[in-house]
Amino acid sequence: MSVPGEIAASKQISLTTFRKDxxxxxxxxxxxxxGNTVTTVSAADAGKVKRIRRNPEVEIVACDIRGKVTPGAQPVRGTAVLLPPTETETARRLLERRYLSARIGGGLSRLLRIKRPPGIGIVITL
Incomplete structure (x- = not known):
């Protein structure tokens, strides 16, 4: 299954992970x-990362910057995989190509040699 057009075209997605209960x-x-994957990056100590380690089943849907789901958008189930540090940097670069804010932040941190908080790439396969 390839990524639905509404998810691919949206600036943000709502990534739903699941607690133990x-x-x-x-x-x-x-x-x-x-193709059939969606890539993102998160802080390595974020709750969503901890939940993915326990249960890789996730759900994604198109949303706005505040997380409000786009009317009529259909959620899609997938399986998340956490990337090793070498591949996480590649995922950061992918996001920098798409988002100006990420490009500016990433470029400045490399230029000024600012250490970023540890991050982890997440690849969701639909």
């Missing part, structure tokens, strides 16, 4: 869609 936890994230 099954409670859904949605989070708005930037993403890059390619």
């Amino acid at each position: 099954g409670t859904p936890v949605p989070t708005a994230v930037w993403h890059v869609a390619a």
Whole structure:
């Protein structure tokens, strides 16, 4: 299954992970869609990363920057994989190509040698 057009075209997606008791936890994230995968990056110590380690089943849907789901958007289930540090940097670069803010922030941190907080790439396969 390839990434639906509404998800690929949206600036943000709502990435829903699940707690131990099954409670859904949605989070708005930037993403890059390619083929049947969606890639994003998160802080390594974020709750969503901890939940993905325990349960890789996730759900994504198009949303706005505040996480409000686009009317009529259909959620899609997928399986998330956490990337090793070498591939996380590649995922950051993908996001920088798509988002100006990420490009500016990433460029400045490299130029000024500012150490970023540890991050981790997430690839969701639909």
